[in-house]
Amino acid sequence: MSDRTFATHQIRRAVPVPTLWDFAALDTTAPVPARLPVPSAWELVPALHNYRGRAHYTTRIRCGGNIRLSFGGVSFRARVLLDGNEIARHYGAFTAFETVVRHLPDGEHALTVEVDNRFGEDSALHVPNDYYSYGGITRPVVIEQLPDVFVERVGITTKRAADGWTADISAAIRNLADEDASADVTLTLAGQTFTQTAHIPADSTAIICISDAHYADVTAWTPDTPALYALRAEIREGNQVRDDLIDRVGFREISISGMDLLLNGEKLHLMGFNRHEEYGAFGCAVPLQAMAQDILMMKDMGCNCVRTCHYPNDPRFLDLCDEMGLLVWEEAHARGLQEEQMRNPNFMPQTRQCVREMVAQHRNHPSIFIWGCLNECADNCDYGADCYREVYALLHDLDASRPMTAALLERPGSRVYGDSDVVSVNIYPQWYHNTTVAESLAQKLKEIREHGGAGKPVIISEIGAGGIYGYHDPLGESKWSEERQCTILRDQVEAVLANPACSGVFLWQFADCRVTEEWAMHRPKTHNNKGVVDEYRRPKMSYAVVKELFQKQKG
Template sequence: MHRTFETTTERHQRTLDGQWEFLTDPGDEGYDGDYHESFPAEEADRLSVPSSWNAHREYADYVGPAWYRRTFETRTEDSLLFTFHGVARDATVYLDGEEVASHEGAYTPFDALARDLDAGEHELVVRADNTRREATLPHDDVDWFPHGGIHREVVVETVPDVYVRDLAVDYDIYGDEATVEAAVTLHNLDPRPAEPDLTVSVGEASVTEPVEVDGMDAATATLALDIEDVERWTPDDPTLYDVEARLDGERADDREGGAFTDDLRDRIGFRTVSTSGRDILVNGEPVAIAGVNRHEDHPEWGSAQPLRVQERDLELIRRAGCNAVRCSHYPNHPRFLDLCDERGVLVIEEIPMWGVDESTMVSTQERAQRTLMEMVERDRHHPSVFAWSLSNECANDESTVVDGTRKLKWAADGVDGSRLITVASNTDFEGGTDGTFEFCDFLSVNAYWGWYREGDWSEFLDGIEADYGEKPLVVTEFGAGAVPGDRTHEGRKWSESYQADLLADCVDLFRERESVAGFTVWQFCDTLTNPDSAMTRPRTRNNKGVLDEYRRPKEAYRVLRERLADD
């Protein structure tokens, strides 16, 4: 499943995992509502969902539109809610020949509701397109591979006529007491009004109130409850609470078939995040961030990693002595964040605004805003996520970019005021002044002294402190490329030895400096890069992993472990 726990007990929930018909469409022939006419079945291949088509040898290099098709059966007439947890990258969905959803962006979910779908066989067709352009998010020149396809789960749920559309939980915590506010949105698919009882529970505590929702309408009710003896979520003791919104009701006119029940579940952890001077605080205590950057990439699985790969990655991150992950450079699979919640790993989550300049800022602003909202709404309950990162290495010395990023900050604050905001910047490294720092809660700085540039890290940090010293600073990227197995006595570039020495020096320096609240090494493991960069990236990979692409350790992993792990 797409989470590590059940998100409903009332709904019949199934995934449409498995083999779908698959056909690439390099000429973008289109679809006229009859799949077999448009794409003769005998030409179709069979491809597993979820997966990246680029993780299949035949389609390893395919970039462009492609079609997926499958059928499924329903036994009774029901309303079905289809949730696509990630289609890379732009998607259009057709149910029985009719377009029911379209979505831009590979890393956030979208859904489609089919009201009163007849019993019988149905056809689902999905067009996915991973072509990157100047105005897509990410754009065409980013440093990671353009995995394509239905790379996250497709979940189908049977929902009653009145169902819980959304559950948004917010809380304030004082000592060991918390006041919780749960905003629950109900959707009534029936013309008759409904007055169900809504119960919100958080752990053992619960509150029930009658709520009203008009026919064919939606309504949001906010229920409050107090929790005593709260056990906080901390990185060392990551206590989680189940939260649930449950509906029980009868139709007001009491016609036959009027009873309904529904529930939607999630988890929260009670904790605060804040800053004080140059420190990042969790529950009021300073934490030293020691983490890695992680792409969702694997030679066998591409961007669609099974649970065990996600678990193992976190085990290896923990084993290195790290307590944090930067999800570079996009919202990660929701189950990965569940695992971070369970293991007390702190997360910086980012949207794929990577290396955007003035003109791409204008063309991507709307997409960025939508993706940000989708990320915050999806992940607002994860206690592990302590910061939203609005962008990575954009032209933050240009006013258009700064103004656009400020708008993103306002949008994030509007939905979730409980996390820190940051922007990963290389502006100073490039010799400019960063206009976004002013509205960030902490500074995220990417710099590659000792790799791309010769220069002195201490001097660079002195400069940053002088210019922006009143806020916490996290060095979110630093590192060196190392081709696995290349070890040299001379410590030449591209060798494991060079990378290990550089990381050792950096980690020692960052841990000594009071101004540095933490760091995230670039990067966890070697990852496939943009095929256009093949001539500057040996093995067409970004080789700055402390592990290779199969997660085998390089010298640098040992160096990290020696410095950060207790055992």
């Protein structure tokens, strides 16, 4: 199975990865199948629906030489062994990791992945929460054979110019050999080809760069015209191509002017949803078809954006957003952590790792217009505020071409309004409290202005109300009824869209999602039920309300 929606190589050889892997759950005596599909969440097994523990996945692969093994996502601790020897470890379910094995003998080899989804002090980001931490190899596994010198990654940053666009293009060239190497590298984009010779020390990586390449005749990427171009890097030896890497990119620019967010110089009016990467029957291992359906349903309602709460998403979903024209707020993993949890000695190292991996792996997606982090964490204390500032600085250091933000809790007292490029707040008037929507908005906007956020764009990053699919109370409109959800959402959406101080809104949320047992007393069905569709994508009455209001605003 590919980890992207398009071919990333024409030359490099892929090693077939079996679909079914041998499976053993180590911390239960319940009956489980001897084999499971990869990718999948092990919660698809009835006996493992609530399983927190360890499991081993094993398969056999036939290959040799230099081998690259890439895991799109393992939830949420992984230890990888090849022929019984450890070759990689990784923490975190929502970013990919890879390793390269050199000079592997030709033949059949045993590949084992040890997976552990138990909560514990060593895990600062995966904790009991308002979403579920699943178990398993939940995103695609890709294995490739490499030459000694290969293309590790490509990168691009585009800027508008008076007569078109400019692009800064880069490629990382890796040398696996024990001696220095040179390689002729070509970079091709939108009809232009550039050639450089890379000199790479032994067992190292060299970066080649093309600065300010000019493009006069390309189509800009927007949600209405999501034009994509292939960026191809090749390593050549004479007339032969020894290795290649292809990514899809777009020409677009995100900027800020006063209180406005701009896409290609035009003001953005954001209307979208928060979306957990989860589907009722599949957990977090969402099939490509279901990803596409989610985007089509959001666009049917008039959305132009989506927030990947509260973690980086599968790159195939981002590929679909690139292609189908949906702006993305992508977010590093962390949700609702208090100061004590942020003081866990693993918190900042794991946060930095997630941020670095997210930006490195996803920065070429034109649909991503903003980076997010630290949703509803402890921004109201000195220690927590320092953590926010450190992560903001890291995001700017890794990618200065996009703004950054964080969705802050509704409570007063934030100490970081002045530190982000965009101020984002989560508010729930009429649901968690009876303040009118207009009053709640006015109070929050006043607080932002008076505590460092004056003159910055403001996004309402969460607002919404719960409704249980199929529960109706047309007379009393009691809470959790579909009717009450409709009434509250209508008031919320109309108030936010009418407020000129708001750059837009992300409704909480697109689809209902499972939560951990520790949250069950606050969440009927052990689900967060604020979706406008349920966990199986059956529309609630609120779907039509949102569609009416968003389409009216667009029109």
